[in-house]
Amino acid sequence: MYIVMFEFVVKPGARQQFLNAWAKTTQGIYLFKGSLGSRLHRDKSGAFIAYAQWPDKATWEKAADIQMSPDYEAFRENMHEALNLESTRILYEMEVETDYLQRRPFAVE
Known part of the structure; x- marks a missing residue:
């Protein structure tokens, strides 16, 4: 399994737009691009950190x-509009060494 961690820098006033679009974008990436899903966190400074899982590095690359469906691509564009893309970055790319997280199916709404 391959893990990619992102730090998302959200534009002032665009927090809710980002949160709504991130969830739908993540669903699209799961459905169309082969990810295993993602978790979005906020650290103690308020930064948004996402932890995305992939079957392997090749699938991520x-x-x-x-391309996702037009609806999911629109969600992705909406997410990007909420971000300061110049400051948003990949923090880590990692292979999983040992895995004790429990898995459950992704709930697509």
Whole structure:
């Protein structure tokens, strides 16, 4: 399993737009691009940190070339509009060494 951690920098006043769009964008990435899902966290400073799981590094790398449905691409664009993309960054790319997280199916609404 491959893990990618992001720090999202949200524009002032765009917090709710980001949160709504992040959830739907994550669903689209799961459905169309082969991710295993993601978790969004806020650290003690208020920064948004996402932990995304992928079956392997190759699936993550190929995902950039896969289009989602028009609706999910619109959610992705809406998420990007809520972000300061110049400051948003990948914190880590990691292989899983030992895994004790419990898994359950992704709930698509």
